Amino acid sequence: MKKLFLFLMLLVFSVNMKAQQKQVDQDSTKVEKLDEVLVKAVRVNATSPITHSNVTKAQLEKRNLGQDIPVLLNYLPSVVTTSDAGAGIGYTGIRVRGVSGESTNITINGIPYNDAESLGTFWVNLQDFSSSVESLQVQRGVGTSTNGSGAFGASINILTDAISNEAFVSVSNSYGSFNTLRHNIKFSTGLLNEKVEFSGRLSKIESDGYIDRASSDLKSYFLQGAYKDNNRLIKAIAFGGEEITYQAWYGVDVFTIDSNRTYNIAGIITDDEGNNTGFYDNQVDDYRQDHYQLHWNERFDNQLSLNVGLNYTNGRGFYEEYVDNYFYTNVYWADDSKFSFLGLEPITVDGNTVESMDYVRRKWLDNNFYVANASLNFKDDKLDVITGGSFSLYEGDHFGEIIWAQYAVDISKDYRYYFGQSKKRDASGFSKATYKVNDKLSLYGDLQYRYVEYKTNGTGSNRTLFEINKKYNFINPKIGASINLDSNNNIYGSYARANREPSRTDFENSADVKPEQLNDFELGYRYKSKKIKFNANAYFMYYNDQLVLTGAIDNVGAPIRANAGKSYRAGVELETFIAVGNKLTIQSNLTLSRNRNLNKGQFIEDEPLGETDIAYSPNVVTSTALNYTPIKGMQLALVNKYVGKQLMNNIGNKDSRLKAYNTLDFNLAYEFKPKAIFKSILVNGIVNNITNVKYNANGFDYGGGYYVYYPQATTNFLAGVTLKF
Template structure:
């Protein structure tokens, strides 16, 4: 099966690459005021920046409650993973092998990445795909954006556009693992041709593929807009609550062959080491609310201004049961000891007791403020955007004991660790596209970022955690685009990005250094109505690259370390071919070489030389066959192949995630009755039709101890959306 789809991928790409005369596509695009909200962080179709655009319609075909990374998994160079194994709850995305913590995410131009961890927690964007108008994924460094630098990709999201007409919809979907999603959406349409109010409420529940890896997700989205011919004002609030049973420990190498769904989180044992049960409330419980205000003013055909303000309030905890026997004999951890908690030993029945079972909560309480502004000037051959952003993050990290085996001397509000963090991020940029003539256009972009990061108090392991760092980065980008004719485009670009370490990086190595990336891109685009083909070559050279070591910390976050110099080199191919009014083919493939140069690094006294970068498959490809036998019905067969990945950076061939190949079937059918409903959309997907047992992620703790993240075998989701 794998060979068949690899052949189809290459066939589609070959046909696309050699096509000559097919009807030209009308690419005329009238820019709306909504789209101006993301102008500062996006690029246009013939820009020398490698990118993919995804529309609301494309998302809706697979949007049945799974997280956004899963819906983007078939884009070029993308690999996704799910802790619960079914795409709901904690999910992750890697682009060109780069971790999600190095992917910049913005929502309406507002940075979404967590200011400290630098990661994007998709579990806190519950059912957010239902409120997305469109998005753009830029691979590599991309254009200057707000927030942390992009080291593998940036994902720029635009939420729902203003609707002219009133509408409402009710959507429900259900499927394997007791998955159930319900949402309602509404729009008043433009009232008095000026004002629109719209919103969404959603609830998703799933048991997950992994044992007890349940998710209980609730979310909302509310938007009020004022619009006239030259002005758009949007007030947006969105957020929700996630309660997910922890599944971040994975399944160890000694168990994976006999029990792929086991979950050791919350394990309770007796004094002989026998498992007696699992803690019911071993959950991650987090709430996050976002408030955005956007003002876009178009002064004339040449000049427009966009201002965005944001406040995000996040608070929550993860609760866990610390079993004395389990932690000391399985985790080899001192967390159950009184000395770890800063408590004195006690005497029970005349015997000294120095450890115990207890339940704790590790809290995060944070505030995040953002102010963005950009000015866009267009005149003749020049398109210039200049702007800036200021972000302020303040967060408290602390731990509480909520139950103890013994009556120890603990105050009601006792915190066994407490830390405070403050981070400011100020940046300014100017980017311009200049059209030299009908064929040549030049692109230039420069950004300056200043970061201050300070912490005080203790880390969660009760060691002192004091950081006081400042960084100044200059990130230049240049490119050229050549339109050979209406169908053919060539481009080349160079971009530099600098990126600060995350909080976890400082916790795991106080001497950690910022990383730098030099990104070279060279590409070709062929674009007509029935045929599209893109070929892009990239060379990404790193200094002090922060790479995943293969281990995770006590909250399931991947541990990274500086790896000196390294590079990622590859070619990305994309093709879309319309064979008839019923059949179309889509394919993409990435072939790459990813290496740590490891200069001066040794293992067992021997120089390492070049080694593979962890979590960087050399082959990633996807193929889709779309068939529309009758009007409003589309059937799609979708294949995804991911090559093997190593889980460490020392070239250990045993530390690997095997290659995998999956096949999904997607169906979409829309009825358009003449009464009551505007439309009835029925869609469904069968994931992993062949029932392949595969692992999408894993970690290497050293000494031959590996853990993996098994994904679900054959499973399904079905949904119905009623539109009024």
């Protein structure tokens, strides 16, 4: 496979070096368009019949103080974010329209980023990545055809830093609550000979977290070499880093949350009577991930362009945990501390047979991910067509090691108490077109075919045989229309279908799990003038066999999902932007929705279940921001976020509930340009939750009245300075 990958890279170079150059304008806007072509195949434009939000580099910079990307997107329509550590650094998550991270497609420069097996996105592995983002687009609903796992309610596609025409060096430092520190340095050579640029970033983030011991130690890099001429853009990009985070994924249980909301049970050590004697120092997740991308965009003339992207990702790491015999046997009700579970024979100590013990284990994941994308774009005054495809191969090893034991057990140095391998192939092809019938009407069509093959062998982390051999063929059609009523008013409508395979965890929890299907209907209106922007969108998302969160998590902290049969999400999304004079703007969004499992033919204790709310799907989500610019370069923002109540199960049990919450943040950003030494100085800061609300953004329902919650930080702050030379 590696030889094939290298061959593809050489083929791209050889084919494109022979392409005839055509003259086009050389102004800076053309350079910008060449960068944007890297994500054109997975993005939509302003008048497309796809519901979306765009976020620019400048918007991210105002709030970027080291928190993860989901936290920076918290104020977009229909978005709810969570943080295991409570302060937005470490393990974070995002839900859009109630759709979990496992069902949200993520791409970086058009390359799939979702983990091939879990289908989720581990944002903790994109340490300080927002500092290298040029722009991103969030598509709600199925959206347009994308690469990788199906967008099953939302997609986020990210474009990394564009070419900088001018050389610079910037140094950024920030400090905040919970001993949070962020340092980074960025540089660019600018365009050398108007053709070549080298740029990069090094970052380090540390935080103790709001939850006890929920520390994060994050290191990352981003390096880019770019070549551009009149009609060609080549980018070689390498990025990655290492995260070491103390585990906080167990949450705080219902019996403790009111008395000690920062309590963290991870790493607990007890004596023989179950008394807590301390916590294991190295109960951490330690993972490194490196990405290597090559992108080639060739513009043959003003109508035809080709884009090719290649990617190799290597990930390796483990999470380490102390297995306490008393805790696992009497509280966690698991057999993990038994010799039989580890594949070992009982031992005799002082004449007594010992069948279980305390020990420290590491659960490893070592994987390789290869991707090849290509798309051809033809565009004239009437027609804009993109045809492309994507192929990816994932190979992963899962295994467990014992690195310390309470007793001197007879195991070899390389002993693995479980070992499994997995391989996943994902191939897709699509063609999408926008046809401009006249100055007012545009028609949109999109058809994608996707083939998925997933195989595993060996044992899972629970030491049971785990062998999967599944193949899926998915056809995903999309149609839509957009009408410009006049220069200010636009209406649109669309229908899209998406199919999505189960994740590894879904298979581990049920051998009979089915793929899920979504039919998405969108109808919207847009108004835009100099002072006012208004968007209104109504959606109806009808699911077959939707995989919804049950509320429980497995023994590695992964959410457990199950097929829910027929279900739907219906809602209205409203967005408003109003400029009040030259200094004050008001931005607001509101989502009102109804999210229901139909549960036809499903029973509890022989009683029909009836319709129930879908878990983690609040009926109301709203955000309002007041932005004030008192002087040039300074912006003050007061931002409110309200999330309605959410159930943590799908059987309608209202005791299993996350209460509604309302938070208020204050953000300051002031950039000025001194006459000497510095090109610019940016001072920014944020005070989160200034009303000191105690709220839980996430939780799980284990059944029997046992719930756990993920408390978010009370009032906290971050402040930073960026110096640009």
